[in-house]
Amino acid sequence: xxxxxxxxxxxxxxxxxxxxxxxxxxxxxxxxxxxxxxxxxxxxxxxxxxxxxxxxxxxxxxxxxxxxxxxxxxxxxxxxxxxxxxxxxxxxxxxxxxxxxxxxxxxxxxxxxxxxxxxxxxxxxxxxxxxxxxxxxxxxxxxxxxxxxxxxxxxxxxxxxxxxxxxxxxxxxxxxxxxxxxxxxxxxxxxxxxxxxxxxxxxxxxxxxxxxxxxxxxxxxxxxxxxxxxxxxxxxxxxxxxxxxxxxxxxxxxxxxxxxx
Amino acid sequence: xxxxxxxxxxxxxxxxxxxxxxxxxxxxxxxxxxxxxxxxxxxxxxxxxxxxxxxxxxxxxxxxxxxxxxxxxxxxxxxxxxxxxxxxxxxxxxxxxxxxxxxxxxxxxxxxxxxxxxxxxxxxxxxxxxxxxxxxxxxxxxxxxxxxxxxxxxxxxxxxxxxxxxxxxxxxxxxxxxxxxxxxxxxxxxxxxxxxxxxxxxxxxxxxxxxxxxxxxxxxxxxxxxxxxxxxxxxxxxxxxxxxxxxxxxxxxxxxxxxxxxxxxx
Numbered sequence: 001x002x003x004x005x006x007x008x009x010x011x012x013x014x015x016x017x018x019x020x021x022x023x024x025x026x027x028x029x030x031x032x033x034x035x036x037x038x039x040x041x042x043x044x045x046x047x048x049x050x051x052x053x054x055x056x057x058x059x060x061x062x063x064x065x066x067x068x069x070x071x072x073x074x075x076x077x078x079x080x081x082x083x084x085x086x087x088x089x090x091x092x093x094x095x096x097x098x099x100x101x102x103x104x105x106x107x108x109x110x111x112x113x114x115x116x117x118x119x120x121x122x123x124x125x126x127x128x129x130x131x132x133x134x135x136x137x138x139x140x141x142x143x144x145x146x147x148x149x150x151x152x153x154x155x156x157x158x159x160x161x162x163x164x165x166x167x168x169x170x171x172x173x174x175x176x177x178x179x180x181x182x183x184x185x186x187x188x189x190x191x192x193x194x195x196x197x198x199x200x201x202x203x204x205x206x207x208x209x210x211x212x213x214x215x216x217x218x219x220x221x222x223x224x225x226x227x228x229x230x231x232x233x234x235x236x237x238x239x240x241x242x243x244x245x246x247x248x249x250x251x252x253x254x255x256x257x258x259x260x261x
Numbered sequence: 262x263x264x265x266x267x268x269x270x271x272x273x274x275x276x277x278x279x280x281x282x283x284x285x286x287x288x289x290x291x292x293x294x295x296x297x298x299x300x301x302x303x304x305x306x307x308x309x310x311x312x313x314x315x316x317x318x319x320x321x322x323x324x325x326x327x328x329x330x331x332x333x334x335x336x337x338x339x340x341x342x343x344x345x346x347x348x349x350x351x352x353x354x355x356x357x358x359x360x361x362x363x364x365x366x367x368x369x370x371x372x373x374x375x376x377x378x379x380x381x382x383x384x385x386x387x388x389x390x391x392x393x394x395x396x397x398x399x400x401x402x403x404x405x406x407x408x409x410x411x412x413x414x415x416x417x418x419x420x421x422x423x424x425x426x427x428x429x430x431x432x433x434x435x436x437x438x439x440x441x442x443x444x445x446x447x448x449x450x451x452x453x454x455x456x457x458x459x460x461x462x463x464x465x466x467x468x469x470x471x472x473x474x475x476x477x478x479x480x481x482x483x484x485x486x487x488x489x490x491x492x493x494x495x496x497x498x499x500x501x502x503x504x505x506x507x508x509x510x511x512x513x514x515x516x517x518x519x520x521x522x523x524x525x526x527x
Contacts, residue, residue: 150349153318156335157342158364158415168363172354249354249395256397 037219046223054208059227062205065121066193069128073185077133078178081140082170091141098137106131106192110199119200127196132185139181143174176250179243186239190232205231265451266315266419267291270324272476273310284310286476288324292468297445297452299462301509302472303517308455311477312423315453316342329418338368341412345424347404351396351411357383358392361411368415382414385447386440402433406440413444420445420452426461435493438465442491459513463505464491471512474519481512 025039050059084091109130117123147170155165171178197206205224212221244251273285284307292298302308313319315326317336326333328340344350351360358379365375383389386406396404405425412420422441426434442465445452456462462469463485471481485505487496496502515522 148349150344150346151352153313153316153342154344154350156318157316157340158411159336159338159367160363161367164363164367168355169352172352175354249397252395253353253397 035218037222041219042222042226045219046226049208049220049223050227058203058205058208059231061121061203062193062197063231065124065196065204066128066189069125069193070132070182070186070189072125073129073132073136073189074182076129077136077181077185078140078171081137081178082144082166082174084137085141085144085174086170091145102134102138107195110196114200124193124196124201124204128189128192131192132189135184135188136178136181139177139184140174143177144170146177147173176247179247183236183239183243186235187232190228190235194228263294264291264327265294265296265329266453267327267330268315268324269327271311271314271321271326272323273307273314273319274322283476285314285321286473286478288472288477288479290470290479290482292451292453295449295451297442297454297465297467299454299456299466299469300472301456301459301462301469301513302477303474303513304457305475306472306516307475307477308457308472309423311472312342312421312453312455316340316421339418341415341417341420343405343408343412343420343422343425345427347401347408347425347428348396350408351404353395353397356393356395357388357399357407357410360396360407361414364411364415378414378416379410382410385413385444386410400433402429402437405429405437409437409441409444413448413450417450420450422452422454424456425454427457434461439493441465446489459506459509460497463487463502463509464493464497469505469509471509471516473516473521478521480516480520480522481508483508483512 021039028036028039031038084094106127110127113123113126113130117126151169151173155161155169160168193204194206194209197204198210201207205228209221209224209228212218212224268288268290271285271288272283275282275284288311300308300311310319314321315333317326317333317340320334328337331337352363355363361379361382362375365378370378379392380389383392386409388403388406388410391399391403391407396407399407408425425441426437429437438461441452441454444450454462454465456465466485468485469481469483470479471483472478473480483505487499487501487505
Protein backbone atom coordinates (compact mmCIF):
# COMPACT_ATOMS: atom_id res chain seq x y z
CA UNK A 1 0.00 0.00 0.00
CA UNK A 2 2.83 2.37 0.86
CA UNK A 3 4.60 1.59 -2.37
CA UNK A 4 1.37 2.22 -4.24
CA UNK A 5 1.01 5.58 -2.52
CA UNK A 6 4.58 6.44 -3.32
CA UNK A 7 4.11 5.54 -6.98
CA UNK A 8 0.99 7.65 -7.12
CA UNK A 9 2.86 10.63 -5.71
CA UNK A 10 5.67 10.17 -8.21
CA UNK A 11 3.09 10.00 -10.98
CA UNK A 12 1.47 13.24 -9.81
CA UNK A 13 4.82 15.00 -9.62
CA UNK A 14 6.23 13.77 -12.90
CA UNK A 15 3.11 13.21 -14.99
CA UNK A 16 2.61 16.68 -16.40
CA UNK A 17 6.34 17.45 -16.88
CA UNK A 18 6.77 14.16 -18.74
CA UNK A 19 3.77 14.94 -20.93
CA UNK A 20 5.09 18.43 -21.74
CA UNK A 21 8.56 17.13 -22.56
CA UNK A 22 7.01 14.49 -24.79
CA UNK A 23 4.91 17.15 -26.51
CA UNK A 24 7.97 19.34 -27.04
CA UNK A 25 9.90 16.36 -28.37
CA UNK A 26 7.20 15.27 -30.82
CA UNK A 27 6.49 18.75 -32.15
CA UNK A 28 10.15 19.73 -32.49
CA UNK A 29 11.90 16.56 -33.56
CA UNK A 30 11.49 17.33 -37.28
CA UNK A 31 11.85 21.07 -36.83
CA UNK A 32 13.84 22.95 -39.43
CA UNK A 33 13.27 26.29 -37.72
CA UNK A 34 16.56 27.89 -36.82
CA UNK A 35 15.27 29.36 -33.55
CA UNK A 36 13.33 26.32 -32.38
CA UNK A 37 15.73 23.42 -32.89
CA UNK A 38 14.72 19.78 -32.23
CA UNK A 39 14.63 18.92 -28.53
CA UNK A 40 17.11 16.01 -28.96
CA UNK A 41 19.69 18.52 -30.24
CA UNK A 42 19.05 20.75 -27.23
CA UNK A 43 19.39 17.82 -24.82
CA UNK A 44 22.55 16.72 -26.60
CA UNK A 45 24.03 20.18 -25.96
CA UNK A 46 22.76 20.06 -22.40
CA UNK A 47 24.83 16.97 -21.66
CA UNK A 48 27.91 18.27 -23.46
CA UNK A 49 27.86 21.73 -21.94
CA UNK A 50 26.50 21.63 -18.44
CA UNK A 51 27.40 18.18 -17.29
CA UNK A 52 30.99 18.73 -18.40
CA UNK A 53 33.47 21.62 -18.09
CA UNK A 54 30.93 24.42 -17.85
CA UNK A 55 29.51 23.00 -14.64
CA UNK A 56 32.57 24.07 -12.68
CA UNK A 57 33.29 27.13 -14.84
CA UNK A 58 29.83 28.65 -15.04
CA UNK A 59 27.20 26.84 -12.97
CA UNK A 60 29.13 26.71 -9.70
CA UNK A 61 30.16 30.40 -9.74
CA UNK A 62 26.55 31.37 -10.48
CA UNK A 63 25.20 29.26 -7.65
CA UNK A 64 27.81 30.59 -5.24
CA UNK A 65 26.78 34.16 -6.12
CA UNK A 66 23.11 33.31 -5.74
CA UNK A 67 23.47 31.59 -2.39
CA UNK A 68 25.82 34.27 -1.01
CA UNK A 69 23.44 37.01 -2.13
CA UNK A 70 20.49 35.12 -0.69
CA UNK A 71 22.17 34.55 2.69
CA UNK A 72 23.37 38.16 2.94
CA UNK A 73 19.83 39.33 2.14
CA UNK A 74 18.40 36.96 4.73
CA UNK A 75 20.72 38.21 7.48
CA UNK A 76 20.27 41.91 6.64
CA UNK A 77 16.53 41.54 6.05
CA UNK A 78 15.83 39.69 9.29
CA UNK A 79 18.16 41.82 11.45
CA UNK A 80 16.85 45.12 10.10
CA UNK A 81 13.29 43.80 10.02
CA UNK A 82 13.39 42.83 13.71
CA UNK A 83 14.83 46.22 14.65
CA UNK A 84 12.17 48.09 12.67
CA UNK A 85 9.37 45.77 13.77
CA UNK A 86 10.17 46.24 17.45
CA UNK A 87 10.77 49.99 17.34
CA UNK A 88 7.80 52.00 16.14
CA UNK A 89 9.74 55.26 15.91
CA UNK A 90 12.44 53.68 13.79
CA UNK A 91 9.93 52.06 11.48
CA UNK A 92 7.90 55.22 10.92
CA UNK A 93 11.05 57.19 10.22
CA UNK A 94 12.43 54.64 7.80
CA UNK A 95 9.25 53.66 5.99
CA UNK A 96 9.17 56.33 3.23
CA UNK A 97 12.81 55.71 2.35
CA UNK A 98 12.31 51.94 2.32
CA UNK A 99 9.22 52.24 0.12
CA UNK A 100 11.22 54.40 -2.31
CA UNK A 101 14.17 52.04 -2.44
CA UNK A 102 11.93 49.04 -2.80
CA UNK A 103 10.15 50.64 -5.76
CA UNK A 104 13.41 50.89 -7.74
CA UNK A 105 13.71 47.95 -10.12
CA UNK A 106 17.07 46.35 -9.29
CA UNK A 107 17.77 45.97 -13.00
CA UNK A 108 18.24 49.72 -13.45
CA UNK A 109 20.76 49.63 -10.62
CA UNK A 110 23.02 47.13 -12.36
CA UNK A 111 25.13 49.77 -14.17
CA UNK A 112 25.21 51.96 -11.06
CA UNK A 113 26.37 49.02 -8.96
CA UNK A 114 29.03 48.26 -11.56
CA UNK A 115 30.37 51.80 -11.21
CA UNK A 116 30.34 51.66 -7.41
CA UNK A 117 31.34 48.06 -6.79
CA UNK A 118 33.25 47.17 -9.95
CA UNK A 119 32.58 44.14 -12.10
CA UNK A 120 33.68 41.35 -9.79
CA UNK A 121 31.68 38.84 -7.81
CA UNK A 122 30.95 41.49 -5.19
CA UNK A 123 28.98 43.54 -7.69
CA UNK A 124 27.02 40.48 -8.90
CA UNK A 125 26.15 39.63 -5.29
CA UNK A 126 25.17 43.23 -4.62
CA UNK A 127 22.73 43.12 -7.53
CA UNK A 128 21.11 40.03 -6.01
CA UNK A 129 20.97 41.59 -2.54
CA UNK A 130 19.46 44.83 -3.90
CA UNK A 131 16.40 42.87 -4.93
CA UNK A 132 16.27 40.01 -2.43
CA UNK A 133 16.49 42.02 0.75
CA UNK A 134 13.06 43.68 0.38
CA UNK A 135 10.69 40.73 0.64
CA UNK A 136 12.68 39.42 3.62
CA UNK A 137 12.78 42.82 5.32
CA UNK A 138 9.13 43.71 4.83
CA UNK A 139 7.86 40.26 5.80
CA UNK A 140 10.02 40.27 8.92
CA UNK A 141 8.69 43.69 9.96
CA UNK A 142 5.12 42.48 9.49
CA UNK A 143 5.78 39.19 11.28
CA UNK A 144 7.40 40.90 14.26
CA UNK A 145 4.69 43.54 14.50
CA UNK A 146 1.98 40.88 14.48
CA UNK A 147 3.24 39.45 17.79
CA UNK A 148 0.35 38.45 20.03
CA UNK A 149 -0.47 40.71 23.02
CA UNK A 150 -1.17 37.77 25.32
CA UNK A 151 2.15 36.20 24.38
CA UNK A 152 3.96 39.47 25.08
CA UNK A 153 2.22 39.70 28.49
CA UNK A 154 3.15 36.07 29.16
CA UNK A 155 6.81 36.84 28.44
CA UNK A 156 6.72 39.87 30.70
CA UNK A 157 5.13 38.04 33.65
CA UNK A 158 7.62 35.19 33.43
CA UNK A 159 10.67 37.41 33.13
CA UNK A 160 11.36 36.45 29.52
CA UNK A 161 12.87 39.71 28.36
CA UNK A 162 15.34 41.17 25.86
CA UNK A 163 17.47 38.53 24.18
CA UNK A 164 15.44 35.62 25.49
CA UNK A 165 12.22 37.20 24.28
CA UNK A 166 13.74 37.73 20.84
CA UNK A 167 15.01 34.18 20.63
CA UNK A 168 12.12 32.31 22.23
CA UNK A 169 9.17 34.39 21.12
CA UNK A 170 9.66 37.17 18.56
CA UNK A 171 11.68 35.22 15.99
CA UNK A 172 9.74 31.93 16.18
CA UNK A 173 6.43 33.81 16.03
CA UNK A 174 7.58 35.71 12.94
CA UNK A 175 9.22 32.65 11.36
CA UNK A 176 6.32 31.61 9.09
CA UNK A 177 6.15 35.10 7.62
CA UNK A 178 9.94 35.34 7.34
CA UNK A 179 9.91 32.04 5.45
CA UNK A 180 7.35 33.46 3.01
CA UNK A 181 9.69 36.40 2.42
CA UNK A 182 12.69 34.12 1.94
CA UNK A 183 10.79 32.10 -0.64
CA UNK A 184 10.02 35.20 -2.65
CA UNK A 185 13.63 36.30 -2.30
CA UNK A 186 14.84 33.00 -3.69
CA UNK A 187 13.01 33.38 -7.00
CA UNK A 188 13.93 37.06 -7.27
CA UNK A 189 17.53 36.07 -6.57
CA UNK A 190 17.62 33.63 -9.46
CA UNK A 191 16.39 36.31 -11.87
CA UNK A 192 18.89 38.86 -10.60
CA UNK A 193 21.71 36.31 -10.71
CA UNK A 194 21.13 35.97 -14.46
CA UNK A 195 20.68 39.70 -15.04
CA UNK A 196 23.80 40.58 -13.07
CA UNK A 197 25.81 38.17 -15.18
CA UNK A 198 24.53 39.60 -18.44
CA UNK A 199 26.57 42.75 -17.95
CA UNK A 200 30.36 42.92 -17.69
CA UNK A 201 30.79 39.30 -16.64
CA UNK A 202 33.34 36.68 -17.63
CA UNK A 203 31.54 33.57 -16.48
CA UNK A 204 28.25 32.33 -15.05
CA UNK A 205 24.97 31.08 -16.43
CA UNK A 206 23.66 34.49 -17.44
CA UNK A 207 26.93 35.28 -19.17
CA UNK A 208 26.89 31.93 -21.04
CA UNK A 209 23.31 32.26 -22.23
CA UNK A 210 23.87 35.80 -23.53
CA UNK A 211 27.01 34.63 -25.26
CA UNK A 212 25.14 31.80 -26.93
CA UNK A 213 22.46 34.24 -28.06
CA UNK A 214 25.00 36.61 -29.55
CA UNK A 215 26.82 33.84 -31.40
CA UNK A 216 23.57 32.28 -32.60
CA UNK A 217 24.31 29.04 -30.78
CA UNK A 218 20.58 28.42 -30.44
CA UNK A 219 20.46 24.79 -29.11
CA UNK A 220 23.09 25.78 -26.54
CA UNK A 221 21.01 28.78 -25.50
CA UNK A 222 17.92 26.60 -25.03
CA UNK A 223 19.89 24.12 -22.97
CA UNK A 224 20.96 26.98 -20.68
CA UNK A 225 17.37 28.12 -20.29
CA UNK A 226 16.31 24.57 -19.36
CA UNK A 227 19.11 24.43 -16.80
CA UNK A 228 17.91 27.71 -15.22
CA UNK A 229 14.42 26.27 -14.89
CA UNK A 230 15.77 23.11 -13.30
CA UNK A 231 17.88 25.09 -10.83
CA UNK A 232 14.86 27.17 -9.85
CA UNK A 233 12.81 24.03 -9.35
CA UNK A 234 15.52 22.30 -7.31
CA UNK A 235 16.07 25.34 -5.05
CA UNK A 236 12.35 25.66 -4.42
CA UNK A 237 12.08 21.95 -3.59
CA UNK A 238 15.06 22.22 -1.23
CA UNK A 239 13.49 25.25 0.41
CA UNK A 240 10.26 23.33 0.98
CA UNK A 241 12.15 20.46 2.65
CA UNK A 242 13.96 22.84 5.02
CA UNK A 243 10.79 24.82 5.69
CA UNK A 244 8.87 21.67 6.61
CA UNK A 245 11.55 20.72 9.11
CA UNK A 246 11.98 24.12 10.70
CA UNK A 247 8.30 25.11 10.67
CA UNK A 248 6.87 21.69 11.45
CA UNK A 249 5.12 23.18 14.48
CA UNK A 250 3.41 25.79 12.31
CA UNK A 251 2.05 23.23 9.85
CA UNK A 252 0.78 21.12 12.78
CA UNK A 253 -0.81 24.14 14.44
CA UNK A 254 -2.59 25.12 11.24
CA UNK A 255 -3.82 21.56 10.75
CA UNK A 256 -5.23 21.43 14.29
CA UNK A 257 -6.90 24.83 13.86
CA UNK A 258 -8.52 23.63 10.66
CA UNK A 259 -9.77 20.47 12.35
CA UNK A 260 -11.26 22.41 15.27
CA UNK A 261 -12.85 24.97 12.96
CA UNK B 262 -1.71 36.57 58.99
CA UNK B 263 0.14 39.17 56.95
CA UNK B 264 -1.07 40.69 53.72
CA UNK B 265 0.45 39.14 50.61
CA UNK B 266 -1.26 41.44 48.16
CA UNK B 267 -2.47 44.82 49.13
CA UNK B 268 -4.22 47.27 46.82
CA UNK B 269 -4.55 50.85 48.00
CA UNK B 270 -6.70 53.48 46.27
CA UNK B 271 -6.09 51.97 42.86
CA UNK B 272 -7.31 54.14 39.99
CA UNK B 273 -6.81 53.61 36.28
CA UNK B 274 -7.77 56.08 33.56
CA UNK B 275 -7.25 55.35 29.87
CA UNK B 276 -6.60 58.45 27.86
CA UNK B 277 -6.50 58.50 24.09
CA UNK B 278 -7.19 61.19 21.50
CA UNK B 279 -9.33 63.39 23.74
CA UNK B 280 -11.27 60.43 25.17
CA UNK B 281 -10.91 59.81 28.86
CA UNK B 282 -12.20 56.52 30.21
CA UNK B 283 -12.02 55.85 33.91
CA UNK B 284 -11.85 52.06 34.02
CA UNK B 285 -11.08 51.71 37.71
CA UNK B 286 -12.43 54.31 40.10
CA UNK B 287 -11.04 53.46 43.52
CA UNK B 288 -10.20 49.94 44.60
CA UNK B 289 -8.82 49.05 47.99
CA UNK B 290 -8.50 45.53 49.38
CA UNK B 291 -5.90 43.13 50.62
CA UNK B 292 -5.41 39.40 50.38
CA UNK B 293 -3.76 37.47 53.20
CA UNK B 294 -0.86 35.10 52.71
CA UNK B 295 -2.15 31.76 51.45
CA UNK B 296 -5.69 33.01 50.87
CA UNK B 297 -7.81 32.05 47.86
CA UNK B 298 -9.80 35.12 46.76
CA UNK B 299 -12.14 35.30 43.80
CA UNK B 300 -12.95 38.55 42.06
CA UNK B 301 -16.29 38.74 40.26
CA UNK B 302 -17.90 41.57 38.41
CA UNK B 303 -20.25 42.18 35.50
CA UNK B 304 -18.79 42.38 32.00
CA UNK B 305 -16.95 45.60 31.48
CA UNK B 306 -16.21 45.96 35.19
CA UNK B 307 -12.51 46.42 34.53
CA UNK B 308 -11.64 42.95 35.84
CA UNK B 309 -8.85 42.48 33.33
CA UNK B 310 -7.57 46.01 33.93
CA UNK B 311 -7.41 45.27 37.64
CA UNK B 312 -5.58 42.01 37.07
CA UNK B 313 -3.09 43.67 34.75
CA UNK B 314 -2.40 46.33 37.37
CA UNK B 315 -1.89 43.58 39.96
CA UNK B 316 0.47 41.73 37.62
CA UNK B 317 2.50 44.86 36.96
CA UNK B 318 1.56 44.77 33.27
CA UNK B 319 -0.24 48.11 33.52
CA UNK B 320 0.80 51.16 35.51
CA UNK B 321 -2.05 52.51 37.63
CA UNK B 322 -2.99 56.17 37.26
CA UNK B 323 -3.14 56.53 41.04
CA UNK B 324 -2.80 54.32 44.08
CA UNK B 325 -0.51 51.37 44.49
CA UNK B 326 -0.24 47.61 44.58
CA UNK B 327 2.02 45.97 47.16
CA UNK B 328 3.28 42.42 46.83
CA UNK B 329 4.49 41.20 50.22
CA UNK B 330 4.95 44.84 51.22
CA UNK B 331 6.96 45.79 48.12
CA UNK B 332 5.38 48.21 45.60
CA UNK B 333 4.71 46.63 42.20
CA UNK B 334 6.25 48.75 39.43
CA UNK B 335 6.62 46.07 36.77
CA UNK B 336 5.92 42.34 36.55
CA UNK B 337 7.30 41.09 39.89
CA UNK B 338 9.33 37.86 39.95
CA UNK B 339 7.10 36.28 42.59
CA UNK B 340 3.94 36.33 40.50
CA UNK B 341 2.60 33.91 37.92
CA UNK B 342 -0.37 34.59 35.67
CA UNK B 343 -2.71 32.13 33.94
CA UNK B 344 -4.47 33.86 31.07
CA UNK B 345 -7.85 33.01 29.61
CA UNK B 346 -6.44 32.57 26.11
CA UNK B 347 -4.27 29.50 26.65
CA UNK B 348 -3.86 29.14 22.88
CA UNK B 349 -2.13 32.51 22.73
CA UNK B 350 -0.24 32.16 25.99
CA UNK B 351 1.56 28.87 25.31
CA UNK B 352 4.29 28.89 22.67
CA UNK B 353 3.19 26.62 19.81
CA UNK B 354 6.80 26.13 18.66
CA UNK B 355 7.79 24.61 21.99
CA UNK B 356 6.78 21.30 23.48
CA UNK B 357 4.83 21.18 26.73
CA UNK B 358 8.03 20.57 28.72
CA UNK B 359 9.87 23.39 26.96
CA UNK B 360 6.96 25.74 27.63
CA UNK B 361 7.09 25.04 31.34
CA UNK B 362 10.89 25.06 31.39
CA UNK B 363 11.44 28.44 29.73
CA UNK B 364 10.47 30.66 32.70
CA UNK B 365 12.60 28.44 34.95
CA UNK B 366 15.58 28.93 32.64
CA UNK B 367 15.05 32.68 32.94
CA UNK B 368 15.21 32.24 36.70
CA UNK B 369 18.62 30.60 36.13
CA UNK B 370 17.71 27.47 38.05
CA UNK B 371 20.08 24.52 37.65
CA UNK B 372 19.13 21.88 35.10
CA UNK B 373 18.28 19.12 37.57
CA UNK B 374 16.06 21.44 39.60
CA UNK B 375 14.24 22.55 36.45
CA UNK B 376 13.67 18.98 35.31
CA UNK B 377 12.24 18.09 38.69
CA UNK B 378 9.91 21.11 38.75
CA UNK B 379 8.66 20.42 35.21
CA UNK B 380 8.01 16.75 35.94
CA UNK B 381 6.34 17.46 39.28
CA UNK B 382 4.09 20.19 37.91
CA UNK B 383 3.03 18.04 34.95
CA UNK B 384 2.19 15.26 37.37
CA UNK B 385 0.25 17.66 39.57
CA UNK B 386 -2.03 18.71 36.70
CA UNK B 387 -2.46 15.11 35.51
CA UNK B 388 -0.40 15.43 32.33
CA UNK B 389 2.64 13.34 33.26
CA UNK B 390 2.75 11.73 29.81
CA UNK B 391 2.13 14.81 27.69
CA UNK B 392 5.50 16.49 28.15
CA UNK B 393 6.77 15.86 24.66
CA UNK B 394 3.57 16.87 22.90
CA UNK B 395 3.08 20.30 21.38
CA UNK B 396 0.28 22.38 22.96
CA UNK B 397 -1.78 22.34 19.76
CA UNK B 398 -1.85 18.55 19.88
CA UNK B 399 -3.82 18.76 23.15
CA UNK B 400 -7.44 19.65 23.86
CA UNK B 401 -8.33 23.10 25.19
CA UNK B 402 -8.71 21.86 28.76
CA UNK B 403 -5.35 20.09 28.60
CA UNK B 404 -3.69 23.22 27.22
CA UNK B 405 -5.02 25.21 30.15
CA UNK B 406 -3.62 22.50 32.45
CA UNK B 407 -0.22 23.08 30.83
CA UNK B 408 -0.55 26.81 31.49
CA UNK B 409 -1.40 26.03 35.13
CA UNK B 410 1.58 23.65 35.35
CA UNK B 411 3.82 26.40 34.01
CA UNK B 412 2.53 28.79 36.67
CA UNK B 413 2.93 26.23 39.47
CA UNK B 414 6.45 25.19 38.38
CA UNK B 415 7.45 28.86 38.56
CA UNK B 416 6.90 28.61 42.34
CA UNK B 417 5.23 32.01 42.67
CA UNK B 418 4.22 33.71 45.89
CA UNK B 419 1.00 34.80 44.20
CA UNK B 420 -0.96 33.11 41.45
CA UNK B 421 -3.21 35.31 39.32
CA UNK B 422 -5.83 33.73 37.11
CA UNK B 423 -7.77 35.76 34.56
CA UNK B 424 -11.04 33.98 33.70
CA UNK B 425 -8.97 30.89 32.97
CA UNK B 426 -11.88 28.56 32.23
CA UNK B 427 -14.10 30.87 30.21
CA UNK B 428 -13.13 29.16 26.95
CA UNK B 429 -13.58 25.49 27.91
CA UNK B 430 -16.72 23.36 28.03
CA UNK B 431 -18.70 22.92 31.27
CA UNK B 432 -17.46 19.46 32.25
CA UNK B 433 -13.81 20.29 31.59
CA UNK B 434 -14.42 23.44 33.55
CA UNK B 435 -15.60 21.52 36.62
CA UNK B 436 -12.51 19.28 36.45
CA UNK B 437 -10.21 22.29 36.17
CA UNK B 438 -11.94 24.00 39.10
CA UNK B 439 -11.29 20.97 41.27
CA UNK B 440 -7.70 20.86 40.04
CA UNK B 441 -7.08 24.50 40.98
CA UNK B 442 -8.72 24.03 44.34
CA UNK B 443 -6.64 20.95 45.16
CA UNK B 444 -3.42 22.61 43.96
CA UNK B 445 -4.18 25.56 46.19
CA UNK B 446 -4.81 23.26 49.17
CA UNK B 447 -1.62 21.27 48.65
CA UNK B 448 0.70 24.16 47.75
CA UNK B 449 -0.84 27.02 49.71
CA UNK B 450 -0.08 29.62 47.04
CA UNK B 451 -1.93 32.91 47.54
CA UNK B 452 -4.42 32.87 44.67
CA UNK B 453 -6.46 35.61 43.02
CA UNK B 454 -9.00 34.23 40.64
CA UNK B 455 -10.89 36.61 38.33
CA UNK B 456 -14.15 35.32 36.87
CA UNK B 457 -17.56 36.48 35.71
CA UNK B 458 -19.13 33.22 36.89
CA UNK B 459 -20.84 33.61 40.28
CA UNK B 460 -21.04 29.85 41.03
CA UNK B 461 -17.41 29.37 40.14
CA UNK B 462 -16.36 32.20 42.44
CA UNK B 463 -18.34 30.81 45.41
CA UNK B 464 -17.22 27.24 44.79
CA UNK B 465 -13.52 28.08 44.53
CA UNK B 466 -12.87 30.95 46.87
CA UNK B 467 -12.41 31.41 50.60
CA UNK B 468 -13.61 34.91 49.87
CA UNK B 469 -15.35 36.67 46.99
CA UNK B 470 -14.85 40.31 46.08
CA UNK B 471 -17.70 41.77 44.05
CA UNK B 472 -16.76 44.63 41.74
CA UNK B 473 -19.04 47.44 40.65
CA UNK B 474 -19.50 48.52 37.05
CA UNK B 475 -16.88 50.86 35.63
CA UNK B 476 -15.39 53.08 37.10
CA UNK B 477 -14.83 50.15 39.37
CA UNK B 478 -14.85 49.95 43.15
CA UNK B 479 -15.30 46.98 45.51
CA UNK B 480 -19.02 46.56 46.05
CA UNK B 481 -19.03 43.64 48.44
CA UNK B 482 -16.50 41.43 50.22
CA UNK B 483 -18.07 38.04 50.94
CA UNK B 484 -16.30 35.52 53.21
CA UNK B 485 -17.04 32.00 51.93
CA UNK B 486 -17.53 29.85 54.99
CA UNK B 487 -17.84 26.56 53.16
CA UNK B 488 -15.76 23.60 54.37
CA UNK B 489 -12.32 23.31 52.80
CA UNK B 490 -13.19 19.92 51.32
CA UNK B 491 -15.51 20.76 48.44
CA UNK B 492 -17.29 18.65 45.90
CA UNK B 493 -18.95 19.69 42.65
CA UNK B 494 -22.20 17.93 43.47
CA UNK B 495 -22.67 18.11 47.24
CA UNK B 496 -21.07 21.49 47.95
CA UNK B 497 -23.11 23.18 45.27
CA UNK B 498 -26.37 21.78 46.62
CA UNK B 499 -25.97 22.95 50.23
CA UNK B 500 -28.10 25.77 51.55
CA UNK B 501 -24.98 27.64 52.64
CA UNK B 502 -23.80 27.62 49.01
CA UNK B 503 -27.18 28.88 47.84
CA UNK B 504 -27.14 31.74 50.36
CA UNK B 505 -23.66 32.81 49.39
CA UNK B 506 -24.55 32.52 45.74
CA UNK B 507 -27.62 34.72 46.29
CA UNK B 508 -25.60 37.36 48.08
CA UNK B 509 -22.97 37.52 45.34
CA UNK B 510 -25.65 37.47 42.67
CA UNK B 511 -27.43 40.38 44.31
CA UNK B 512 -24.13 42.24 44.32
CA UNK B 513 -23.73 41.64 40.59
CA UNK B 514 -27.30 42.88 39.98
CA UNK B 515 -26.53 46.00 42.01
CA UNK B 516 -23.36 46.46 39.97
CA UNK B 517 -25.28 46.20 36.73
CA UNK B 518 -27.81 48.71 38.00
CA UNK B 519 -24.93 51.08 38.54
CA UNK B 520 -25.15 51.15 42.33
CA UNK B 521 -21.94 51.88 44.20
CA UNK B 522 -22.81 49.94 47.39
CA UNK B 523 -24.35 46.57 48.08
CA UNK B 524 -24.96 43.77 50.56
CA UNK B 525 -23.03 43.89 53.83
CA UNK B 526 -21.00 46.85 52.61
CA UNK B 527 -24.16 48.94 52.33
